[in-house]
Amino acid sequence: MSSDEAGRRPPTAQQFVLAELRRAITTGRLRPGTPIRQDALAEELQVSRVPLREALKTLEGEGLVTYKAHKGYCVATLSLDDLREVYRIRELLEEEAVRHAVARLSGDDLDRLESVQEEVERAAAAGDVPAMAAANRLFHMTLFDCAGMPRLARLIRTLWDTTDAYRSMYYGDAGNRERVVKEHRATLDALRRRAADEAVTTLNVHRDHAVAELESLLARPS
Amino acid sequence: MSSDEAGRRPPTAQQFVLAELRRAITTGRLRPGTPIRQDALAEELQVSRVPLREALKTLEGEGLVTYKAHKGYCVATLSLDDLREVYRIRELLEEEAVRHAVARLSGDDLDRLESVQEEVERAAAAGDVPAMAAANRLFHMTLFDCAGMPRLARLIRTLWDTTDAYRSMYYGDAGNRERVVKEHRATLDALRRRAADEAVTTLNVHRDHAVAELESLLARPS
DNA sequence: CTCCTCTATTTTGGATCCAATATTGAAAAT
């Protein structure tokens, strides 16, 4: 099937560049703080600077890059304070999303979550870090989408994006991967019993552990 | 130094266009649902389509316009559900901002709020609707900025933007203007006494009244 | 030797031109 392979290019160059850049930034291949040379990047991606600039404007809106007039774009860097702020906002928004989701969860939704969780467990067992990051994200987003609040889900998504570059490191550790699997299982269990408070608490613990880990990683610059 | 007439123009065309478009949309001069003809708009604003398109990309990120590949941009329309969702998210984020602000408010901050509030009252008394909308917004943003959480403030700002086009109508009514003045006074009072809960409650009432009014306005399309 | 200035180069911002896609309207077939 040619659908999910690298060959499926978006209908416009800007969308292709946007996806490409997002991956490069969130996976850390484009490191925080690096200035973006439009000419070089455009050539590397085989497009002109116009679609590149439009993609950068989108990323600026999402907070993945910063922009100064006549100075250009840089990959955004998160200070410790920024990191804490992002996670605090996530806590607020995700609690809301989870509570709405619990009230609306269908059996179908639970089945989807279960299957995604199995994907998470496969990736964890295999020690496949990128797959783990992707599956973990999908698990949470699947849940948030169940809230039926598309704008809320979109906000949460962009907040995840801003920290993805840092979060990848988290899954390098086997202990962390195991922990995530267990926490997801607990969450799923709470969701099945429609225990909103418990699901929220579990996810908060989940998140807090990740942020604590990241803080210690950021404290001593690599 | 070159004389800056009416308003000093931003250093780049895109920023000029961005400000211009934002005003046009938030004041309702560009009505929700209107398709955006790039060629015509570019000519009207005396720029080429390139900076216009970059400005539109920014506005898309803020949710002020929608975009479909090869179809173009439209001024975003809010359904009733969208409106409720935006206000619910605002409630969550603004409560957080206010609580942080209360804990950090300096005498200087209070002075600034007081002076902005006097501006609100002048506009209300004069029945100047655009000035009222601007001053009201400034009052709230000044408060939110005091939270010392720049990303949170930015999110709230964009949420305000998405509903500005609708909110302007609210101030057309003299009773609403008077009510807003009183509610701001109550909020300021609570802030001075560092009564966080009370400030939050007051602002929630403030917001809820606005959303209720807007709902009735949206229910019967003009 | 240091600092400043002025020029050369790099990089971004914007305009024009061309290509690709979508929309339309009219003609033809059923």
Added chain:
DNA sequence: ATTTTCAATATTGGATCCAAAATAGAGGAG
């Protein structure tokens, strides 16, 4: 008359070219 097809047109997407601003570097004054 209705529907389908296809061509003409309008609109968006992208590439190239030029202008403006910032940056870097060489040269000169103190």
